[in-house]
Amino acid sequence: AHLPLLLKPEGNGKLSKRDGDRFGFPVFPLLWETSLGYRESGYLPEAVINFLALLGWNPGEDKEIMTMDELIRLFDLNRCSKSGAQFDYKKCIWFNHQYIQQKPNEELAALFLPILEKQGVNASFDKVITVIGMTKERINFIEELWNISSYFFVAPMQYDEKAVKKRWREDSARCMTELFEVLQSLNNFSSQEQEKTVMNWIVQKGYHTGDIMNAFRLALVGESKGPHLFDITHVIGKEETLTRIKRAITALK
Template sequence: MSQKVRVRFAPSPTGPLHIGGLRTALFNYLFAKKNGGDFILRIEDTDQNRFVDGAEQYIIEALNWCGISFDEGPDKEGAVGSYRQSERKDLYKNYALELIEKGKAYYAFDTAETLDYHRKDHESKGKTFIYNWHNRLKLTNSLSLSKKQVADKLNAGEPYVIRFKSPENEEIHLNDIIRGQISIDSSTLDDKVLFKSDGMPTYHLANIVDDHLMKITHVIRGEEWLPSLALHNLLYNAFGWDTPEFAHLPLIMKPVGKGKLSKRDGEKGGFPVFPLTWNQSEGYREAGFFPEAVVNFLALLGWNPGTEQEIFSLEELVNTFSLERVNKSGARFDPEKNNWYNQQWLQKKSNDDLAALFASDLEKRNISSTKEYTTQVVSLIKERATFAKDFWELGDYFFQAPQSYNEKAVKKQWKEGTPKIMAAIVEVLQNITDFDSPIIEEAVKGWIAEQELSFGKVMPPLRLVLVGDMKGPHIFDIMHLIGKKESVNRIETAIAQL
């Protein structure tokens, strides 16, 4: 029987979750669910100096908001917890010592000053200092010292790190689901530190040990980890463990210019780069995006379904997703297109749901309205909206008479004979008993035909006096909703004012 698919998203709690990290989580989730597997959240907090209070909670809240819920993780313990690396720190040293016993790693006692000296010395000669096979026997470590010297140093409590012993002159063949075959000459690799002098593992060791203990079958992570792939493969082999399959996702690129998307791009372009607000940076949730829209646009950043379809629910994404259709090259971030996705999702929402969002906005403005009325308004204005926060601007005149009139429109529409025409329209409206949109339309258009007037002389100024501008849905729908009395009032007010 083949092994159950298990993937993990392993962020560091060093700040808010970037939209790129959220996409990594999403692709892991989609792959797991498509293959009937488990999606695990692991918090990689071994670097306590960079730990930021509240960041872990932020990550969990962001995943939950998007509907990307994890099967195992902090406070959702499975059989392989804990899911915070800081709570697993006693595990790692034994694995580092196991590699020393196997001759795959060694103690290094070099001081920071010594390493700094070598680094500067190399720089002055135009070279780069790499700690590996070509110089490790000249440095202070358990490969260059006698067993007794090493034992003395350890007994004296001298600080040390444990380094991986990367092989010399070995062609390493790696496979990546997205990028295919990759070959690396092991001579170019440095002997990475696996265990630090503060008693904490580095990312490389903790990551491999946890992935092994958590039975991770596929490691799906950002392209920035591609340079670590050779070392991670070597570590699996050194322990004699099965290597998971790897897939490195393309970067999310700036909307314009070169380089990957940063917080600064968002600040400059006026769009979010975080799922939720963090400090002064607005998140997608607070900017008024629907989680479905965020998931939808993120999925199509670097992945394509091979069809023309653009709108996907999370369920549809699960059914369609495959790592083979993820692109190798970076995906350009398009804030305008993201807004378009939100508009599409807004149109899919029920009028009731949208009315509830609008109602809370009206409440903040101290405007009282019935649920039924708000729902009717939303049904008329929603197709012009991108966000629920647009409703007020699109439909304020449903709740209050115009305070002023668009000057440009007044100049164009309010002619010498207009007040007389508007007064006659008031007469027409007063005679309608059933004030319903089709009936109002029939009466007004009938009167215009009788008077042998052009529609251009009547309809635009009528819209102007009711709305205060040349915007809005079907004019007779507006009149029906605000009612006969309010319609007449607005026309009479405008005649007096204009």
């Protein structure tokens, strides 16, 4: 039996290594000479298998995510296309994203730990699991976790200029000083208790919630990104939260 040829992502002709170089995707399963393979590029094996299985074949139903057992059970040569199959590398990235979302946080944490170690971060396994649960929906590859979650492990060394210009106002330093005192007074530093206390303080002072929260996020993260603010503070802890507020007040005056 002959399966369909794999065709270029764009244009005519068979898929080649040059296409991978041009579009920035691997064409080998493993490292080959100077070319990174799918493994080294951060693709999960099950995602690549699922993607490849659907090139030139379909199960006859509207289903794309399938386990190896399902692929084996459903595969039928009669459902293989006679024409070539276009190699849609963006679809492979989509498959990788889907499999990352399905993977237990504990397994993802085990894959992320070596990346943290390379960054000089020594974090507890439980903390890594928690952070992954809060951020994994935003990634396509495990390696991307560091860029979107580094602030959980290390304080920002600088502040995004555009965010500072937009979010840090003339009275932000004074408001953050008051917020520091509000948070410092808390004995229970749970996300819920923090949020309730801070929101009550904002109402009592007549402040604009957006102004306070935007400056607070900038102090914690260094830019305007990240999950729920009080989930971040709960994970990094009271001492680190207060330290970051003080640093921002000094740096952004």
